[in-house]
Amino acid sequence: MTKVSMTVNGKSVSGEVEGRTLLSSFLRDGLGLTGTHIGCDTSQCGACVVHVDGRAVKSCTVFALDVAGAQVKTIEGMANPDGSLSVLQQAFQDNHGLQCGFCTPGMVMSAAALLADNPSPTEAEVRHGLEGNICRCTGYHNIVKAVLQASGQDVSKIAAE
Template sequence: MPEVTMTVNGKPASGEVEGRTLLVQFLREDLNLTGTHVGCDTSQCGACVVHVDGQAVKACTMLAAEADGAEVTTIEGMAAPDGTLDRVQEAFKEHHGLQCGFCTPGMVMSAAALLRDTPKPTEAEVREYLEGNICRCTGYHNIVKAIMAASGQEVSALAAE
């Protein structure tokens, strides 16, 4: 079996994998980074989004072998080493942007990528960007609100509650 080596959350990681092993399987099963979730088998739900060399990628659409040599960041690598939450994580907590928590890692990773490319997205831009992330709990209301808040925009008037 081929050996893969990559940097995950700033630390070196390697392992032997079958050729068919997906990146998400390698992360979850070999590295025990179970924060990245699997919610579908057609690459649509987005629960498995991670960053590979700075790009948001669905870790179920990529073979582990393809990530050989890459820099990978998962949800476990988002908070600062002292535990301080990233601004997206913090905003999700502040604005109740999660319920069951299963889609959350993918939502946070997608949102972080969006805000890197589009620092002040409009509501429509946030909603369109999340096309590849499905949430069944929140009706998206507080997710969109949290992402806009994380971008530093005033959200209290978006929809009164």
């Protein structure tokens, strides 16, 4: 076992890990941050997406020791400081951008990174930017709407309203 330290959601944390301990396991089992989910074992589904030094990564495909010292942000760190939903989280609720909720943490983390890179994306850019996250419930319709709304765009004219 080796000691690993990093900053998670603004707090310094450390724990004992093996070489093979994935960042996702360290977060879930080591720190009890179970909002990061594991939906596959081939780095496809994106339920485990977190931010490492500001960039979205699949935490199931990164070793904890490889991000020692990094700034990590998870879904648990996404709400406003007063605990209310952030603009992006609120847009997901407003637009029914989630159903079972399992892909949701990864989807929110990917969407946040997308908007950080591209504050006013087109529909196509949102769809392309969410390529690394699979949702089995929503058909993506309301997720795409949520991300567009969070970027400040008017989504009221989108079909099905």
